Amino acid sequence: MAIPSEKPKHRKSCSAKYILPGISPFLRTLSEKDVGLFLASLCHPQSNTVGKDLLYSGPLPSISKLGKQYLQKTLLGYLTSEVDDLLPLSSLPESPLNALLDLKSELLNLSLDFLGFTIFASRSSRSLKKIN
DSSP, X not given: OOOOSSOOOOOOOOOGGGOOTTHHHHHHTSOHHHHHHHHHXXXXXXXXXXXXXXXXXXXXXXXXXXXXXXXXXXXXXXHTSOXXXXXXXXXXXXXXXXXXXXXXXXXXXXXXXXXXXXXHHHHHHHHHHXXX
């Protein structure tokens, strides 16, 4: 029986199509050196796409794994930060669901997770009843 000498390495796939359009405006506010650091934290197809969008022509610096994680976390924080209301509440129709607009993202995400677990438990119990 042959024993593999090395575990296969799983590589995350990366595609330029997964770049959110919100990254470029954020990077435009930074110096060219900082833009290079953030582009270096992205995978190659993504950094090329965003770099072309920003007309960035400088070399990409090499960064450590920890630095890459920090820069990616900073980008994620920018993209997922709380934003001002796009519409004033007074322009929305009356609805009990309007109360959800007052929730912060963390509480809203927690509520959605709880709702998902509740639906899963309900479907599981129905499936068990069908079996019995």
